[in-house]
Amino acid sequence: MTAPQDLPEPVVGSPGATPPDLLGEGELPKLLGDCVHCGFCLPTCPTYVLWGEEMDSPRGRIHLMQQHAEGTPLSGPMVEHFDRCLGCMACVTACPSGVQYDRLIELTRAEVEREHPRPLRERLVREAIFKLFPYPARLRALRGPLRAYQKTGLDRLVRRSGVLDRLSPSLAAMERLAPPLGRAPRLPERVAARGERRATVGMLTGCVQREFFPGVNAATARVLAMEGCDVIIPKSQGCCGALSLHSGRDEEARDFARRTIVAFEAVDVIVVNAAGCGSAMKEYARLLADDPTWAGRAEALSVKTKDLAEFLVDIGPRAERRPVPATVAYHDACHLAHAQGVRSQPRALLTGIPELTVREISDPEVCCGSAGTYNLLQPEAAAELGDRKALSVRATEAELLVAANPGCSMQITTALARQGTRIAVAHTAEVLDASLRGLGAGPLLRRSS
Structure with missing residues (x-):
């Protein structure tokens, strides 16, 4: 397996890579025109369900996107409506017209990241999130202090005091969401199939999954092995880029995608046990479509990416x-x-x-x-x-x-x-x-x- 530092050129910003069409240039107007404003998306949109506000529904946000495409500058209130979208894609499933809202919000978020100056505190919170969660080694370094914090009962004291909520609601949410941490066993690079081998698969370990839910990865490797699969777990793998991709940080997502492609190119199937990661990796073909060096390799990886349940049902039960x-x-x-x-x-x-x-x-x-x-x-x-x-x-x-x-x-x-x-x-x-x-x-x- 090729290590991350051996990533072949071109990488982000290199002259050999064609800059992707971030502004849509022809794609965006067509996608916007697909919406007939029928309202089938409304009952499935989480923010519309919560508040009943038209601008916090998919068709409302599409109306705002149309305004921006026609020249209206991004304003604070407009960006707030885009930020409130979860990107859950329930509207895509519900839409009878086939509106690609997932692509629309992705293009729009990339535009927001480039054009809209956020307040300093918001910028700091976002940078902290994206400098931490996509990096397993940094999450691993956090495990020790976080375990000590939980074991001493300091977490309960901090929550009762409400100090984090006053300091930063985002920081308070991060603290509350952290699961109880135990030991984090490390998996070997290869787990051999039990009995006759049926397949050889690569396994993505993820970032949050690897460090906060290591038992899930251990169980995944055991299940695959018991179902007759040799499981390859490349040490060179890192973040797949899901958080960056779904937040409009396209260049960052492309860099993570290229590294993931290098790590897994040698295997025939990649099994993923985290929904967001699997979704992002299946999007690599589109994400790198405009890069002649990587487009074919990205498409090949997207095709061979399977969710764990999807893969197990495909091969059928044996154990x-x-x-x-x-x-x-x-x-x-x-x-x-x-x-x-x-x-x-x-x-x-x-x-x-x-x-x-x-x-x-x-x-x-x-x-x-x-x-x-x-x-x-x-x-x-x-x-x-x-x-x-x-x-x-x-x-x-x-x-x-x-x-x-x-x-x-x-x-x-x-x-x-x-x-x-x-x-x-x-x-x-x-x-x-x-x-x-x-x-x-x-x-x-x-x-x-």
Whole structure:
């Protein structure tokens, strides 16, 4: 595997790379014209559901985009409406006209990042987020102090004092969302298949997933191995660029994408267990389409990227499923259900486990409020959405919540705790792992204690 420092030229800003069409130049007007303002998107838009404001709906934001395309400068209120969008893509699923709102908001956010001067405090918060979360080594350095902070009980004291809320709502949200940290086992570069090998796959470990939810990655590797896969885990991998891509930081996203391509080019299939990461990697073909050096390589990587549930259903079960006697509620992560269209596969995997009962959450198309960095940058709106989702989860009376994205797990766990409820939360991979290893429901359910 090629190390990140060996990344071939051209890289960002090099003369061999054609600058991408950030302004749309012909694409944007066409995409804007697709919207017929029918309103089918309204019931699925989280911010419209919360506030009932037209400018905080997809068609309202498209109206603002049209104004800007016709020459109206970006103003503070206009940018605020764009910032309030979660980018959950529920409207894309609901739209009967095929409006590519995901592309529209992506182009618009890139424009905002280039043109709109944000207040100093906001700039500092954003830079802190993007200098930390896409870098696993920096997150790893944070683990020790954060574990000590949690173990001493200082976290409870700080929350009761409200000092962080007064200092910075974003910083307070970041502190509340941090999951309890235990040991973080490191995976080897190769995990051998059990029995006859059926496939060789690369595995993305992610950033937040790797450092805050290492058990999910360990379970993913074990499940793939028990299903007959050699699992390759390149040490050279880093951030896939999802947070940058979905926040309008296109050049940064392209740099991360190129490095990810280099890390995984040698494998035939890449399995991803975080919804936002899988969605971003499947977008590489478009992200690097205007770069003649990287376009073909990006398309090849996008084609071979699979969500874990998608891949396991494709190859079919081989390992024996043992009982997990529990009732679970399955949460649809937006970047899995809407962006990747992966809905039935996780449910199929869960219902294939003996004695496991799967219950549906009401309004599954409405986002939980995580949305990448949204719950850090828009903490009040995110908390409202988290509370709605937590109430829907509680209504299922399930013992275990199953989600396929680390942000969703942190967001819903925090909202449940705010309501005085503790429900165990696990990834689909962890439930499968418990079944294939014959562990039963105990290790999963004890997480709520």
